[in-house]
Amino acid sequence: MENFDAIIIGAGQAGPSLAAKFAAQGHKTALVERKWLGGTCVNNGCTPTKTLIASAKAIHTAKRGAEFGFNVLGEIKTDMKLVKKRKDEIVQRSTNGLQNWLSNVTNLEIIEGHAKFMANTIIQIGERKISAPKIFINVGTRARVPQDVQHVPHFTNSTIMDVDFVPKHLIILGGSYIGLEFAQMYRRFGSKITVIETNTELVPREDGDVSKELKNILEGEGIEFKLGATNLNASQHSKGIKISLESNNGAINLIGSHLLVATGRLPNTHDLGLENTDLILNKNGYIAVDEYLKTNVEGIWALGDVNAKGAFTHTAYNDFEIVADHIFQDSKRSINDRIPCYALFTDPPLARIGITEKEALKSNNKLLIGHRPFFKISRAKENGEENGFMKVIIDADTEQILGATILGLNGDEIIHGMLDIMYAKASYRTILNAVHIHPTVTELIPTMLGELKPLNF
Ligand SMILES: Cc1cc2nc3c(=O)[nH]c(=O)nc-3n(C[C@H](O)[C@H](O)[C@H](O)COP(=O)(O)OP(=O)(O)OC[C@H]3O[C@@H](n4cnc5c(N)ncnc54)[C@H](O)[C@@H]3O)c2cc1C
Numbered sequence: 001m002e003n004f005d006a007i008i009i010g011a012g013q014a015g016p017s018l019a020a021k022f023a024a025q026g027h028k029t030a031l032v033e034r035k036w037l038g039g040t041c042v043n044n045g046c047t048p049t050k051t052l053i054a055s056a057k058a059i060h061t062a063k064r065g066a067e068f069g070f071n072v073l074g075e076i077k078t079d080m081k082l083v084k085k086r087k088d089e090i091v092q093r094s095t096n097g098l099q100n101w102l103s104n105v106t107n108l109e110i111i112e113g114h115a116k117f118m119a120n121t122i123i124q125i126g127e128r129k130i131s132a133p134k135i136f137i138n139v140g141t142r143a144r145v146p147q148d149v150q151h152v153p154h155f156t157n158s159t160i161m162d163v164d165f166v167p168k169h170l171i172i173l174g175g176s177y178i179g180l181e182f183a184q185m186y187r188r189f190g191s192k193i194t195v196i197e198t199n200t201e202l203v204p205r206e207d208g209d210v211s212k213e214l215k216n217i218l219e220g221e222g223i224e225f226k227l228g229a230t231n232l233n234a235s236q237h238s239k240g241i242k243i244s245l246e247s248n249n250g251a252i253n254l255i256g257s258h259l260l261v262a263t264g265r266l267p268n269t270h271d272l273g274l275e276n277t278d279l280i281l282n283k284n285g286y287i288a289v290d291e292y293l294k295t296n297v298e299g300i301w302a303l304g305d306v307n308a309k310g311a312f313t314h315t316a317y318n319d320f321e322i323v324a325d326h327i328f329q330d331s332k333r334s335i336n337d338r339i340p341c342y343a344l345f346t347d348p349p350l351a352r353i354g355i356t357e358k359e360a361l362k363s364n365n366k367l368l369i370g371h372r373p374f375f376k377i378s379r380a381k382e383n384g385e386e387n388g389f390m391k392v393i394i395d396a397d398t399e400q401i402l403g404a405t406i407l408g409l410n411g412d413e414i415i416h417g418m419l420d421i422m423y424a425k426a427s428y429r430t431i432l433n434a435v436h437i438h439p440t441v442t443e444l445i446p447t448m449l450g451e452l453k454p455l456n457f
């Protein structure tokens, strides 16, 4: 048995920074990773998808040349091998950077292999057994593949990263964050796309007006949707995959060349040896934690997607900050201080902070709402990007912003102004009275805030 001061399992978005922090404080630290440094985000999540989306956007803009006053000589054709090469290089840069950084940290050992608990304080990696009084679980999630399609060839967010051709007709199961980013990207690369979603609306967690506007935008690019899908049946076909289903439009048979499954995630707790510990899981297999990310077992913490307190890179990294502050600075920072924020990186992006309108309507407080479509924003008109809208929900008594949505040009960046005001717990009037730069999308946020209407009174 080898003894360490701290063991971190998983080198995703929280693990490496936490490991480096422990090591920097002079603690003998082990960081165990079974596959790739950087985890999902760097290898088959955020970094590669946003890189592919950038290629897709460039191709799309080139195809709009005539609109902006230029001609492209010859056909605009995706070279998927080059698209993939660019993606691989950018991913490689990140993983190399991580490798260089971590391998030079004193007191830190990176152990390659699959970690399994043998007891609350003992971890096995192959033949090696290591122990520590402090163990941090950062093992993330993997794609959930429904039983209906397990028997037919399919891609997940991981395996689609190896694709270096443009599928003729890509059927995508799941019309939410992962499904829609891939749908638009592959449509722009040149695939025919059909998205199948069991819910009657896309991105079902969002407000109905958001789902509808996104559907309109994506249909405008030629993406087809089969919503309210039930009785799904999948089989192999000489031309690829055959899928039959019932949907809002009745019984449907589809034949696609390829299938991508984007129907949610499962926590990587199934093969972690948790049966040898006293750890409590919630009903979906995620590790139960308190507001400081402590599990029910003294000396074990769970960070990142595996604790179900967030499902994003920024929430995983914030978990690291909370735990590190707690252990090394005795701070009272907790996840209760965190305001929900995320973006869906379609074009235009959907940016969301705080609560949605449908969540707000459950409140008994007096609420105000502001709304502005992008076709009434000069910068959007000038850029030829008039799709979408922004809206904001405000508590009428405290004047604080409770939530906001921007589905439109640069929304993923612009929304942070409102997010920071929420963290400051300041009145929306701070933004209302501020002078912003013209011509920007941001300058219309005060205009929207000047036209608030009662939402529920
Ligand atoms: C397609 C896609 C796009 C995304 N885009 C975005 C985005 O744009 N923005 C955003 O904020 N989030 C995005 N996400 C979500 C983001 O990737 C995750 O929230 C984030 O990676 C979670 O980090 P984590 O540290 O919890 O886990 P992970 O990054 O999944 O890391 C977990 C690590 O643990 C390792 N591991 C697991 N089990 C063991 C074991 N037993 N032993 C040793 N090692 C183990 C894994 O190999 C992995 O490296 C996206 C996700 C996907 C799938």
Ligand SMILES: NC(=O)c1ccc[n+]([C@@H]2O[C@H](COP(=O)([O-])OP(=O)(O)OC[C@H]3O[C@@H](n4cnc5c(N)ncnc54)[C@H](O)[C@@H]3O)[C@@H](O)[C@H]2O)c1
Pocket: 146, 148, 173, 174, 175, 176, 177, 178, 179, 181, 196, 197, 198, 199, 202, 203, 204, 229, 232, 262, 263, 264, 265, 310, 311, 312, 342, 343, 344, 345
């Ligand atoms: N931009 C980002 O930050 C970003 C991008 C992609 C993913 N992510 C992360 O990844 C997580 C998972 O994303 P996701 O889109 O896979 O999951 P999700 O849980 O958001 O959506 C899954 C969708 O699949 C549908 N579905 C479930 N079973 C189905 C079936 N059998 N047939 C058809 N549809 C079915 C659901 O109704 C749902 O709409 C997100 O919660 C997010 O945290 C983040």
